[in-house]
Amino acid sequence: MESNNGTPDSISSVIPGWFSEISPMWPGEAHSLKVEKILFQGKSDYQNVMVFQSSTYGKVLVLDGVIQLTERDECAYQEMIAHLPLSSIPNPKKVLVIGGGDGGVLREVSRHASVEKIDICEIDKMVVDVSKEYFPNVAVGYDDPRVSLHIGDGVAFLKAVPEGTYDAVIVDSSDPIGPAQELFEKPFFESVAKALRPGGVVCTQAESIWLHMHIIEDIVANCRQTFKGSVNYAWTTVPTYPSGVIGFMLCSTEGPTVDFKHPINPIDADDSHVKTNGPLKFYNSEIHSAAFCLPSFARKVIDQKRIDEVPYI
Ligand SMILES: NCCCCNCCCN
Numbered sequence: 229m230e231s232n233n234g235t236p237d238s239i240s241s242v243i244p245g246w247f248s249e250i251s252p253m254w255p256g257e258a259h260s261l262k263v264e265k266i267l268f269q270g271k272s273d274y275q276n277v278m279v280f281q282s283s284t285y286g287k288v289l290v291l292d293g294v295i296q297l298t299e300r301d302e303c304a305y306q307e308m309i310a311h312l313p314l315s316s317i318p319n320p321k322k323v324l325v326i327g328g329g330d331g332g333v334l335r336e337v338s339r340h341a342s343v344e345k346i347d348i349c350e351i352d353k354m355v356v357d358v359s360k361e362y363f364p365n366v367a368v369g370y371d372d373p374r375v376s377l378h379i380g381d382g383v384a385f386l387k388a389v390p391e392g393t394y395d396a397v398i399v400d401s402s403d404p405i406g407p408a409q410e411l412f413e414k415p416f417f418e419s420v421a422k423a424l425r426p427g428g429v430v431c432t433q434a435e436s437i438w439l440h441m442h443i444i445e446d447i448v449a450n451c452r453q454t455f456k457g458s459v460n461y462a463w464t465t466v467p468t469y470p471s472g473v474i475g476f477m478l479c480s481t482e483g484p485t486v487d488f489k490h491p492i493n494p495i496d497a498d499d500s501h502v503k504t505n506g507p508l509k510f511y512n513s514e515i516h517s518a519a520f521c522l523p524s525f526a527r528k529v530i531d532q533k534r535i536d537e538v539p540y541i
Pocket residue numbers: 294295296297305306328329330331332333400401402403433469470
């Protein structure tokens with residue numbers, strides 16, 4: 229059976245007027261969004277930057293052809309990557325964000341009243357500028373006076389950080405091809421561990437259990453060798469990310485024990501941030517704990533890494 233444009237009904241090919249997210253990171257599939265209008269297209273020193281108005285997900289930020297956020301579902305990612313670590317430790321004071329140039333993670337970190345200082349190191353100034361212009365409800369994170377923006381390479385920034393500086397580091401990176409590649413490698417995790425105080429926490433973007441178990445396996449192995457506290461994988465649903473899910477690696481350094489699965493400082497128990505930042509749309513304490521429940525196929529691989537590393541006695 230054929231459609232009225234002559235192509236078989238089962239094949240809808242790449243349709244003019246739609247954005248299709250095609251990448252070697254998810255071969256053989258491409259999620260598409262209908263484009264109402266392209267609002268911005270530019271080329272920075274690091275990547276192609278595009279913003280378009282979609283029919284169903286609001287405005288969309290795309291870097292090198294890959295969706296970074298949409299107005300409709302960004303809350304699911306930004307709230308989880310920020311509150312999974314910060315709700316797991318008492319009174320976080322100093323927080324570093326690597327990447328995250330759109331400002332959404334800053335918006336979420338600033339909900340925590342105990343936080344005194346928020347550093348952000350983003351490599352691409354164009355991402356910051358474009359977000360401020362087209363995504364004011366995301367880039368609002370920059371308005372917080374506790375925020376200091378550093379434009380530069382996150383790897384170099386971390387190397388220069390004095391040992392034990394931060395309570396939490398959040399790595400809001402794009403995928404590990406292009407400018408973010410080094411943020412998935414062991415030397416980077418070692419710099420993060422050094423920058424954290426004892427019992428400090430890191431939460432890093434850790435891809436999809438449906439598409440990237442091989443990458444996750446490597447991240448888990450590197451993190452188990454580097455972080456001597458706890459090492460956990462959590463995940464959330466983001467409809468416009470490849471496979472509709474994305475995960476986070478949550479680790480702590482040696483020191484006071486961190487039990488990531490049971491938040492001791494849940495941000496949803498305190499309403500004081502709602503006046504300035506608006507209500508949380510996605511995160512709550514129940515979804516925090518649930519995020520660490522893994523499907524059996526992923527649990528097998530992630531837990532196997534732990535068994536492999538227990539030395540024979
Ligand atoms: N596959 C895309 C992963 C993007 C993760 N970073 C998004 C940045 C939002 N602050």
